[in-house]
Amino acid sequence: MTTLNPTTEPALGCPSGLEPPASAAAAADPRAFVQQDRASGLSLELLVRGARCAGCLRKIETGVAALPGVSNARLNLTTGRLSVTWQDDRIDPRAIVQRVIDLGYQAQPFDPSKAQAVIDQEGRHLLICMAVAAFAAMNIMMFSVPIWSAHFNGEMEEGTRTMFHWISACIALPTAAYAGMPFFKSAWNALKKGRANMDVPISLGVLLASSLSVVETVRGGEHAYFDAVAMLLFFLLIGRYLDHALRQKARQAARDLLALQAVTASRLEPDGTAISVAVSEIRPGDHVIILPGDRIPVDGTILEGVSEADFSLLTGETAPVALGQGQKVRAGALNLSGRLVLGASARSDDSFLAEIARLVEMGEQSKSIYVRWADKAAKLYVPVVHAAAFLTAVTWLLLGAEPRIAILNACAVLIITCPCALGLAVPAVQVVASGRLFKRGILLKSGDALERLAEIDFIAFDKTGVLTLGQPRLSGQEAISETALAQAALLARASRHPLARAMTRAAGPGSAIENAREVPGCGVEGQIDGLRARLGRASWVGVEDAQSEETELYFAIQGQAPVRFCFEDTLRPDAIQTIQALKARGFQPIILSGDRNGAVARAALATGIETYWGELTPFEKAAHLDGLKAQGHRVLMVGDGLNDAPALAKAFVSIAPGTAADASQSAADLVFQGEQLGSVLEAIEVARAAKKRVMENFWFAALYNFIAAPIAMLGLVTPFIAAIAMSSSSIIVTLNALRLASDRRKGS
Template identity: 90%
Template sequence: MQHDRATGLSLELLVRGARCAGCLAKIESGVMALPSVSTARLNLTTGRLSVAWQDDRIDPRTIVQRVIDLGYQAQPFDPSKAQAVIDQEGRHLLICMAVAAFAAMNIMMFSVPIWSAHFNGEMEEGTRTMFHWISACIALPTAAYSGMPFFKSAWNALKKGRANMDVPISLGVLLASSLSVIETFRGGEHAYFDAVAMLLFFLLIGRYLDHALRQKARQAARDLLALQAVTASRLSTDGMATSVAISEIKPGDRLVIMPGDRIPVDGSILEGVSEADFSLLTGETAPIALGRGQAVRAGALNLSGRLVLQASARSDDSFLAEIARLVDMGEQGKSVYVRWADKAAKLYVPVVHTAAFLTAVTWLLLGAEPRVAILNACAVLIITCPCALGLAVPAVQVVASGRLFKRGILLKSGDALERLAEIDFIAFDKTGVLTLGQPQLRTHGGVSDEALTQAALLARASRHPLARAIARAAGPGPAIEAAHEVPGCGVEAQLGGLRARLGRASWVGVEHAQSEETELYFGVQGQDPVRFCFDDTLRSDTLHTIQSLKVRGFQPIILSGDRQGAVARVAEAAAIETYLGELTPFEKAAYLDDLKARGHRVLMVGDGLNDAPALAKAFVSMAPGTAADASQSAADLVFQGEQLGTVLEAIDVARAAKKRVMENFWFAALYNFVAAPIAMFGLVTPFIAAIAMSSSSIIVTLNALRLASNRNREG
């Protein structure tokens, strides 16, 4: 438990068992009903429940007990334990699925001869009964183990007086297993052990795919924390530097930041001059000069000089921590997206239970034996098992993600394709998205070959990104000896007995620099300085991709943290009419919130840390493979390579996938509409019901495989 400055007290719990938007709403509303609780926020992707309350009238154990009473498990939140729980759940589902598959294959070796004998009568009763017992020895332990994910979920729901989709699934498995054992004892002709194994196998496929796709969305928080230094050098009153954990840093502490270190907390410069790379935070490609009195933010990379920083905030209150909170909130909003399968499944539990109960009662009233009535009710439960419904989305996702993977696009979120198919607005970051993210010397800048050759002698002695661009433009060659890099200014050396400088305009001797340009100056003593201008090169297919998006009805915009002039040049080259520059991460996220309020469903494509909140806030998001780790984690899709056209490919595949999903849903609905009455009238046995159920799953899967063909490309 922690003291929260704004709300008094706070608690973070790891909640297990919450899988859908209904679980989220139930837990949050249940905890909020406790007295004095001001906020209760559950993140489904991480399982973290954050609770804040005003005073000490509530014992934290009361909050834990409330979550448990709602039917979920809760314990103090520990990121390492949370990840261990997630990994353990995934391994368990995979093992359960493998066991069910192994059992289904082996049981079929005994079921196929029984099926054949059913039509030609060549198998004796003793042989058939022996085959049934062998199948039972395989199926019953399999059902007990592989069915555990469903049994536990169903039991937890029933204990709290509610039902979920796992209740009829569990009931169908138990009834089919029990009736099969009874029939085997009686020497009956039919047993349904094969149906039990196949049923569990197909259901576990859907459950594991959902888990695996959701797990990929849990990386953003860890990646953001990785950008913060674990320790920092704090200066004592006598000037001694001591290494301390960043959690121990308080406002007012003095910290030493060496070249190559990331700034650990927000603060202001007390001593030293340097340059810092803020590109991950702001998107601005040019390093920023730092000097006494200048405010800096956590996460920026110190490039050249030693700095003494006075902390102005704790690590939890830093700019980087605020970005992490925005990402967390964006992921939560994304989690409440209700999938189409969940909507359809809400009707499944009451309708199927009612149909099975009425079937049993009706057959009993008609004078049938209890065994016949239960067999028909069991057939209803099995034939209407939501395998096709459960695979409608995952099957399409697997095929679509495979097709996207071949094009270098990684699908990270389970429902990303569904959302991508519905977008009506696209926002691009500039640096690293529309462009390659690497400054290039402007070829038409009027710089002579001699000036370029001389400047390159100094540029090769520097790590500055703009100096490296000059060195690349000049090609291989030597670096000048005894070059000296002045922190925050540039590189200085003797060239032919004269002082030569490459760096900031004022340092080289230029009084009026064009601030809208990304530039460096090269000056030799007694000569006029030479100005080098830099551009961020467009990806080779950016213009074609933007034009293709316009043909599809989109009007792309640019949201960038870079300078307005640099953004304007890229917008003109890419034929994008609307662009905004010099935006903070919070302004980008706020702009997307405004678009959402106006009814737009936005695709955000970004790569910097400053884009992470916007990527998480967007209706759906993409990031290039060169993006910051936190941005890749916050995005729903990641594309590799230098082609922006992969964004267009992803949209086309998403639209085709939506068609396949809707076709699967319609088929599943039609299948249940026809199959349920047939089972209720006693026209199928549980064995036939299992075959029908498996066939419906196969049809759904085959329909999904149509996505693998490029002929499905949308125009």
């Protein structure tokens, strides 16, 4: 991936009337942040501010995707990151930024080093606004309580009451102007563009209540609602900050992961000197010196040195891993013993560590069916609520009520029907669920993965690397020729297959041949000393009538007799318990493996799986899943090899371990780290619990509005009570989502 350089054309201005950017990064030319990739074309990531609900997400994605040539636009509400891809290089990236601004939001190129500062600033501002509103509400109550008490005993004179109203106004109006700014700005930006968002009725309710209270105070009336204005803003800001805090908690997961990345690296210059540079300055092809105790800064290949590394924070592998020349390593691993020279193969933001962080973000906010339901509800919300408020005011006026009463009841309708509960119903559950899974080492790649995982009734496992540790040991090594092992290892080092890795460990550090090619489901082939060589399945290598039930690989060089390598493997520590637990919950596990029938049968017998197939090609695995689908089953596929990628893509939902081949991780919906197969059971239980919580939240939000709206229209609640009810609904939805975390503690 390369970064395109900006041209010298002047940057577009900001004619939308939004406040100027808060930092220099906001004014950066977006053309300097355009990325080019062979597969996806051109892409740009923007930091969008002001988008908070499903309606905002739908409006931005739809508006940007409508630009000619744009192929995809996806906004992550959790991080505020908008990813836009397009193929036509004639599109000006500044037009994309301008479209977001025209929609009523602030946008700037996404710079990870500055994005967090912007987000933290927003959180601090919300806290300050909330503190101001709370301070005002408490002080206004000192004057409101005597006024309300006087309604029952009539002991307050008109002059005293009016003075109390004026004092309350002096506190409430500046408070509303400041603490209400997050809502007023959002509503105004939307209205300027001829649109309405969920902050429009909120702002309208606050302004109407404030205006009506001022009018009542001027005319010496008995009723003013300055206390309701302050309390309304206080409760609204509580809900807004809760939403911000939930998203901040989700962002922390990605930040914790990226904290494993080194800040600086020692780059080896052509003249042999080493200089310390920021990791972001390392480019593919650079040589980096890694001393004992340093974290590996970027993905790459060991060029010099021998050492051991701790990969536990990346893969869950607790034992140190030996490193030598030719081995590929990933950013985040800790170098333990020797000095290494690393040849960088990727930039820091393209590393394995950065990719995991992106997977975390992708899983937190993606469009599941639940989000689409919320989108539709949000689309209908504003016109329906405005119509209900207008109808309420007109009806009360026709019934002969005072204009003050009609406006108050309309305000109550606007406030009590605020869709905060609906807006939080899905995101709150997604954030808590993804956070719980992340702590268990499970990464979500698809927003609807949990939704689909909750519906499965069939589970298909690969054997090697899934039911087993995927770290087989070469057996009978003493009877194998050292020359044959060394030659076979030249091909084995070019593969990530567990058997190839075992052969590499047995042979020791060394290099791989450059012309090696891996054939899914067959093996690896290449040229050794000018002769064609293959390492893989017996039939592919040319061995006829191989009847052994052992796990084995064959190696052959053109013109020489094939050499047989046998391997032993062990089950994952909790494989038996996990399979039994899945069966106890009504699932039917099966094994679909490319390994020998004998090895598959032994694994099936040990784990208690009755149905299994061995020696399957990738296409046969996919065909089995097609057959199960035709029978009406919804299958979860758990696989790790390159030959599992087609089956993972075919399955209703799929999971791959973190040690899986890149193609398998790309095809899977979830990725789990570590050695525990129980992560699969954990993911299923979280998915089912998340579905239950989402449906509970939807039903509560619907029931709340079904009851609250008529009550407000009948004039049975004041704006003050409406504010408490609305905020309480948001808190209830959030607390219900947080039960996912308490479920885990109970289960443990």
